[in-house]
Amino acid sequence: MLNLSGVTRRYGDTVALKDLNLIVPEDTYMSLLGASGSGKTTLLRLIAGFEEPDAGQLWLDGERLDGKAPHKRDIGFVFQNFALFPHLSVQENVEFGLKHRETAACTDPRELADRAAEALQLVGLDGFGHRGVGEISGGQKQRVALARTLVTEPRIVLLDEPLGALDANLRNRMCDELRAIRERLKVSFLHVTGSETEALTMGDTVAVLSDGKIAQADGSTKLFTRPQNAAAARHLNAWNLLGGTARGGALETPAGSFQLPRTLADGTQGQIALRFDQLGVSDPDSVPGGHSHFTARYVTGEFNGPTALAFFRAPDGALIQVVDHLGEPRLPELTEGRTYALHYAPEDALLFEGAAT
Known part of the structure; x- marks a missing residue:
């Protein structure tokens, strides 16, 4: 379980997050819905360790996260632009995190290849390992980025608007695939989006981020039919x-x-x-x-x-x-x-x- 308590993040005079509280339960798909500039990406970066809060605490499975280096948090991060290495093959991209992590790095070529192949099979890209990043579609790049994250067996996966670069038809297909992958892995996903339709479709629970705080976190049906405040209702469009x-x-x-x-x-x-x-x-x-x-x-x-x-x-x-x-x-x-x-x-x-x- 991920627990954020009283988290605040400032940039000069601008307060991006203010005394924010959020719980992401185990084995769940949570959507985080917010308008552009609401602090969604800032929140993910704090969880991942790319930034530190000015106040508050972050806990994962009873372990304090804030102050710990990103590579020691066992957290997966799927970036909006996929962040794949263009000079590496699909397989080499997936192997990268395993090969270069600080603890328990995998150096055996056979094991690297086997684990990369398993991860690619999980995301529906069996047999794509030899291809170059420039030879695959946008949806396939999204899956490679997800495989690269999942192969390291993170305790939670953060997805920063992962469907934003995809066309509408592909976005709908990836919604189904992401949910199916998460259910097989039994790992919590925290999916950030500015689309109310995407948030309600994807999330077992949807949290609405407004004015630096969580306005409401509830099941998608309850949130849509009975928002608790004007901020939550406004974000549902x-x-x-x-x-x-x-x-x-x-x-x-x-x-x-x-x-x-x-x-x-x-x-x-x-x-x-x-x-x-x-x-x-x-x-x-x-x-x-x-x-x-x-x-x-x-x-x-x-x-x-x-x-x-x-x-x-x-x-x-x-x-x-x-x-x-x-x-x-x-x-x-x-x-x-x-x-x-x-x-x-x-x-x-x-x-x-x-x-x-």
Whole structure:
């Protein structure tokens, strides 16, 4: 188990990570989701030992990590750009860590070749050892980088946006393969990504990194359906957030007045969260019974294959998104510039305390 406690990392006046706490359990695939510049790579570099925290502690299987050299941590790191040696063959790349590590280095050519072949077979590249790095595809390079990491039998594997350089089709295939490899090895993977879809697809658990802290760490389904705070909801790119002030049992926002799903003291700042796929659209005089609603002007639509997004402008200019699944379409034909009622079941709305950021 990896345990980070009160970890802080500063760069001059900039605080990249602030009093961060995170637990990565044994035998799990955890996704770490965060926006660009949120500190995701910094966090990985602290775990790997490429940087040291300004405060806090890091533990792996009960052993203190901070202050220990990277090559003594038994941690695997798969870089975003793969970091393969172009002058070495695929087999030589995989053998490199075994051959040059400080302790228990493997120098027997036969053992090196056998262990490299086993690692390549594990990632589906049996028979590729003789090839040059320039002779294989991007997806194959990704697998070579993973094999080079796994052959050293690390206690945990860190993956820094490992699918970012791959095309969409290959990315989907590698998602399945990475999960299958991890399950066979029973080693924890910590997979950093800026894609909410990738994070939810890959992770048994998904941790959201926001403002230098973990906003929420939960199972992917629970995180998506019931985020605990506005920061987590915002990073999922599936929730509309409307901020305002509580008064008389409602949240008064520039977009309208919203019934509060729970009690909030008058004058308290809060945000109503409405999920894209839980908003319906109708004429203002045709709102379904029992539904709450507010009005917004239809701007445009965006076709995404199996889904379509409809974009609306609230009276205050806030952009509201509504998703439609083309297999079961539920939205009426929309006219640009026309005002519609956006309605929802009151129990589907979430309320987060605090002002909008």
